[in-house]
Amino acid sequence: MTINLRVWRQKNASTPGKLVDYKVEGVSEHMSFLEMFDHLNEQLMKKGDEPVEFDHDCREGICGSCNMVIDGQAHGPQKGTAACQLHMRHYNDGDTIVVEPWRAAAFPLIRDLVVDRSAFDRIQAAGGYISVNTGAAPDAHAVPVEKEDADVAFDYAACIGCGACVAACPNASASLFTGAKISQFARLPQGQVERERRVVRMVEQMEKEGFGDCSNFGECEAVCPKEISIQAIAEMRREYMKAIT
Amino acid sequence: MYSLLTAFQNSVGRKILTGVTGIALTGFLIIHLLGNLTLFTIDYADADNAFNRYAHFLHDLGWLLYVAEAGLLTIFLIHAYLGVAIYLRKKKTRGTNYEVVKSRGGASKVGFSSRTMLISGSLLLIFTVSHVNHFKFGPGWSGEPEYTQQMNVGGETTEVRDLSKLVFETFNQQYEGAIFYVIGYVGIMILLGFHLRHGIWSALQSLGAMNKKLVPVIYAVAGTIGILIALGFLVLPIYIYFL
Numbered sequence: 001m002t003i004n005l006r007v008w009r010q011k012n013a014s015t016p017g018k019l020v021d022y023k024v025e026g027v028s029e030h031m032s033f034l035e036m037f038d039h040l041n042e043q044l045m046k047k048g049d050e051p052v053e054f055d056h057d058c059r060e061g062i063c064g065s066c067n068m069v070i071d072g073q074a075h076g077p078q079k080g081t082a083a084c085q086l087h088m089r090h091y092n093d094g095d096t097i098v099v100e101p102w103r104a105a106a107f108p109l110i111r112d113l114v115v116d117r118s119a120f121d122r123i124q125a126a127g128g129y130i131s132v133n134t135g136a137a138p139d140a141h142a143v144p145v146e147k148e149d150a151d152v153a154f155d156y157a158a159c160i161g162c163g164a165c166v167a168a169c170p171n172a173s174a175s176l177f178t179g180a181k182i183s184q185f186a187r188l189p190q191g192q193v194e195r196e197r198r199v200v201r202m203v204e205q206m207e208k209e210g211f212g213d214c215s216n217f218g219e220c221e222a223v224c225p226k227e228i229s230i231q232a233i234a235e236m237r238r239e240y241m242k243a244i245t
Numbered sequence: 246m247y248s249l250l251t252a253f254q255n256s257v258g259r260k261i262l263t264g265v266t267g268i269a270l271t272g273f274l275i276i277h278l279l280g281n282l283t284l285f286t287i288d289y290a291d292a293d294n295a296f297n298r299y300a301h302f303l304h305d306l307g308w309l310l311y312v313a314e315a316g317l318l319t320i321f322l323i324h325a326y327l328g329v330a331i332y333l334r335k336k337k338t339r340g341t342n343y344e345v346v347k348s349r350g351g352a353s354k355v356g357f358s359s360r361t362m363l364i365s366g367s368l369l370l371i372f373t374v375s376h377v378n379h380f381k382f383g384p385g386w387s388g389e390p391e392y393t394q395q396m397n398v399g400g401e402t403t404e405v406r407d408l409s410k411l412v413f414e415t416f417n418q419q420y421e422g423a424i425f426y427v428i429g430y431v432g433i434m435i436l437l438g439f440h441l442r443h444g445i446w447s448a449l450q451s452l453g454a455m456n457k458k459l460v461p462v463i464y465a466v467a468g469t470i471g472i473l474i475a476l477g478f479l480v481l482p483i484y485i486y487f488l
Contacts, residue, residue, distance in 0.1 A: 008344075071347060077349070105338050105340035170355065170360070173338075212331075213334055213335070216447040222348070222350065233450070234454070234455035235453065236257065237453040238453030
């Protein structure tokens, strides 16, 4: 099939960008969205044009590299998946698809669809760790954890740090990411040592990076490829209140 | 270890404060509505009625009333300031705007009420100023004889303001311009309904009173409470208009 792509092209942060139209022919329904971009890039390179830069790595929805806003939705229209898991069988011959990078002041654009997400790394480094020496793997029953806590912590730990929550948030807030990273530790015994310090430092770092305020739109949960609940944000606020009072 | 003061320099603190002040304002609305409900039962021709007595009781609280009013004004201003601040910040945090934006639906709460919080909030702020000016500081505030009545309060003859008369003259069809007041009030109360539709559940989420299973329930319950409050307020001018 033939897909009409409108892709954001921008040489670098200091040059203005624009949407450029491409007609991609010979797209197979079995291709993933990223494979369609590979296909486009091959065509561009054959013509001697610059290929479209986009982030990718595992291509199976676990690395959090791919970041594309597809027709106004982070990771595209499919629920609970990253852009790499979206397949072209969901599109029809002749469809027009608009592809843009994550838009957030805290994620400066590098080139085309690639943005710098190291703000997330700095939030994580501000407190998303434990300093206790855990030693060798203990027996499974040595540290009892309630089933519900274990499940919820695991759900939060599924965050791949892709940044879709920020991209989709009308305010470009990083609350879901930061909330998941904080609450995952707060639920587990290993996370207790730095519990208060962690939430305050990570929340302050989130602010420093220039992410927006949360308005409880819940769009982040809707686009999250790991379907992390905004309960993580409520828990972050609870943790924060406990830490400052 | 960490002080409350630093909390309001970040997004989580601002959100908590917005939630606390929002809940307080909702509480005020409920009390205000309960007071207003007496307007459904009274005889407007008789100034010695439950509404005027309730208004007099509040007025009689003296310094307590001033404290409550000052508190309410502070809460109102903080809430409005934070709303505007959050909106202004959002312009900066997005950077470049998207060419295409579409909500995913599903768990998303993006909709008319959540996207118009600043607009509904700003109009409510303007409305509140005019509302207080019209009723509290309106006719009868400085003891005009046609809006005051001698009444027996706790065994003593006291001069009480006839506020129900002002309410009646504002909204009843026999008075000129009443229809515009009715339409205006109904319109603003519909906006209040939308504001509370997102506001009440959002405040609970901001205060951390949420878990995954509760979200749909609280979202529905909060919406119902918001709509009921707005409905309670907006039925009243219509009722008085047709009296």
